[in-house]
Amino acid sequence: MVAHKVSEKTIRRLSHYAMCLRRARRDGLAVITSGFLSHRCGISSAAVRKDLAAYGDFGKQGSGYDVEVLLRNIEEILGTCAPPPVIVVGVGNIGRALLASGLDGTGGYRYTAAFDSDPAMEGVGISGITVMPAREIASACSDLNDTIAIVAVSPGRGQEAVDSLIRAGCRSILSFNLEPLEIPPGVSLRYIEVSTELDVLTHSMKNRVENA
Amino acid sequence: MVAHKVSEKTIRRLSHYAMCLRRARRDGLAVITSGFLSHRCGISSAAVRKDLAAYGDFGKQGSGYDVEVLLRNIEEILGTCAPPPVIVVGVGNIGRALLASGLDGTGGYRYTAAFDSDPAMEGVGISGITVMPAREIASACSDLNDTIAIVAVSPGRGQEAVDSLIRAGCRSILSFNLEPLEIPPGVSLRYIEVSTELDVLTHSMKNRVENA
Numbered sequence: 001m002v003a004h005k006v007s008e009k010t011i012r013r014l015s016h017y018a019m020c021l022r023r024a025r026r027d028g029l030a031v032i033t034s035g036f037l038s039h040r041c042g043i044s045s046a047a048v049r050k051d052l053a054a055y056g057d058f059g060k061q062g063s064g065y066d067v068e069v070l071l072r073n074i075e076e077i078l079g080t081c082a083p084p085p086v087i088v089v090g091v092g093n094i095g096r097a098l099l100a101s102g103l104d105g106t107g108g109y110r111y112t113a114a115f116d117s118d119p120a121m122e123g124v125g126i127s128g129i130t131v132m133p134a135r136e137i138a139s140a141c142s143d144l145n146d147t148i149a150i151v152a153v154s155p156g157r158g159q160e161a162v163d164s165l166i167r168a169g170c171r172s173i174l175s176f177n178l179e180p181l182e183i184p185p186g187v188s189l190r191y192i193e194v195s196t197e198l199d200v201l202t203h204s205m206k207n208r209v210e211n212a
Numbered sequence: 213m214v215a216h217k218v219s220e221k222t223i224r225r226l227s228h229y230a231m232c233l234r235r236a237r238r239d240g241l242a243v244i245t246s247g248f249l250s251h252r253c254g255i256s257s258a259a260v261r262k263d264l265a266a267y268g269d270f271g272k273q274g275s276g277y278d279v280e281v282l283l284r285n286i287e288e289i290l291g292t293c294a295p296p297p298v299i300v301v302g303v304g305n306i307g308r309a310l311l312a313s314g315l316d317g318t319g320g321y322r323y324t325a326a327f328d329s330d331p332a333m334e335g336v337g338i339s340g341i342t343v344m345p346a347r348e349i350a351s352a353c354s355d356l357n358d359t360i361a362i363v364a365v366s367p368g369r370g371q372e373a374v375d376s377l378i379r380a381g382c383r384s385i386l387s388f389n390l391e392p393l394e395i396p397p398g399v400s401l402r403y404i405e406v407s408t409e410l411d412v413l414t415h416s417m418k419n420r421v422e423n424a
Contacts, residue, residue: 008412015411019390040392078411079418086410097309098406105367105390106407146421148413150406155317171420172413174406178231178317180252188416190409194310194362194386195318197402198298199227199290200220201360201384204400206291208383209358 006055006077013051014074016041018107021071031064075107084146084172085112089161090153091121091131094176098150099126109148113140117153134161138168145169152176162189218267218289225263226286228253230319233283243276287319296358296384297324301373302365303333303343306388310362311338321360325352329365346373350380357381364388374401 006014020040024032034052038045052065055077075081086109088095095114103109114126117134124131132140141147149170153161158177165173166187173189175181183189218226232252236244246264250257264277267289287293298321300307307326315321326338329346336343344352353359361382365373370389377385378399385401387393395401 006415011412011415012408015405015408016392018411019407020392023391042392042394077415079415080411083410084414084417093309093312094306097305100305103407103410106410109407109410146417148410148417172417174409174413179235180228180232180254182254186420188413190413192404192406192409193227194404195231195315195321196224196227197386197404198295198315198318198321198360199230199292200223201386201400201402202291202296203218203223203289205296205358205360205384208398 010051011078013041013043013047014055014078016043017048017051018071018074018078018080019105021067021074022105022107024067025071030067032067032070033064080107083108083110084148085141086110086148086150087112087137087141088114088129088150088152089116089134089137089165090151090157090177091116091124091126092152092154095150095152096126098152098176099129102127112147115140117157134164137165137170141168143169145171148172148174150174150176155179222263223290225253225255225259226267226290228255229260229263230283230286230290230292231317233279233286234317234319236279237283242279244279244282245276292319295320295322296360297353298322298360298362299324299349299353300326300341300362300364301328301346301349301377302363302369302388303328303336303338304364304366307362307364308338310364310388311341314339324359327352329369346376349377349382353380355381357383360384360386362386362388367391 017037020037034048035045038048088099088111091114099111099114111129114129114131115134115137116131121131122133149165151158151161151173158175158179158181162173162181171187176192178195229249232249246260247257250260300311300323303326311323311326323341326341326343327346327349328343333343334345361377363370363373363385370391370393374385374393383399388404390407
């Protein structure tokens with residue numbers, strides 16, 4: 001299959017389609033329509049059809065799409081057929097909640113290890129994962145280059161955690177820490193930004209009031 | 213001050229500037245440069261200067277920007293000078309972690325109430341907030357129209373939670389639930405999508421490997 005150069009916006013849409021298709025499969029559906037995906041994902045029918053036409057021969061408009069085939073093709077584009085392992089660095093409130101919640105429903109991702117720099121956390125078990133000392137990240141993970149690290153350390157400690165992950169060979173980081181982080185080229189860093197989402201919602205709220 | 217019609221992308225950038233400025237203020241800085249914001253926010257200097265020029269007379273290029281004045285102006289555009297209260301609906305792993313972590317560093321947001329439909333959670337205290345029954349949302353919140361609700365309920369229960377929030381008058385929702393949710397016009401809904409972020413990171417990872 002030809003590797004597609006796909007924009008982040010498209011990746012997000014494909015990721016949403018994949019999520020809906022997994023749900024459809026779980027609900028026993030074998031064939032779905034573009035309208036189904038459109039409705040479930042909150043994306044216009046036209047955009048869904050355009051995506052499906054652009055990224056392969058996924059089925060015929062009108063007669064519907066085979067859920068298994070469509071999902072497999074989308075996962076191939078995303079590269080998530082064999083999802084990389086996910087480790088958690090920082091097992092405070094959020095890190096612990098992530099581990100306890102697990103990654104069911106995400107298409108096969110799973111937590112494989114957890115680390116914390118607090119010696120008191122060493123050896124603590126959370127959902128079958130035993131917390132290891134942060135200094136052991138490099139030795140404990142066989143292939144950090146192909147691992148996603150979720151960073152959820154104490155406020156102000158994000159950069160330190162990211163630096164040591166990168167030194168150990170990690171190239172894919174998802175940060176729950178609020179602080180902006182510096183990374184060298186070749187490393188992918190994404191943020192979960194509750195604060196920014198709250199700001200976006202507040203801005204909409206104030207605009208509604210002003211325009212009411 | 214004139215109300216600005218601002219794109220979501222710009223709101224996100226302004227939100228990041230505000231976060232950096234709060235940090236600068238905390239660190240005792242009174243004046244900063246556009247280069248400082250650029251570096252801290254990972255946004256190009258040119259884009260920072262353009263934003264600051266577009267959204268008001270925030271200071272002089274070259275001589276720097278007054279941290280307090282700039283922050284106040286940005287918060288006025290965002291509408292976050294008086295941040296709305298935030299409630300948490302669903303006090304499982306994630307909801308509990310959010311409450312326990314609090315909203316320090318976000319510019320004044322704070323959790324004011326928490327709800328859960330599980331009777332066993334009723335009356336449980338988390339970081340000074342006592343969990344109330346979900347059915348009491350409408351009576352417990354004086355002005356849901358001006359409240360942000362964070363939804364972190366059990367998988368599959370998101371729509372139900374959102375429906376009852378909307379019935380109770382809430383118009384601003386941030387969902388930690390994976391499932392796509394339907395909302396009527398006039399309601400703002402945002403998602404925290406760990407799953408999608410993992411997909412975006414995985415796609416970058418596979419592309420790096422293919423292009424190596």
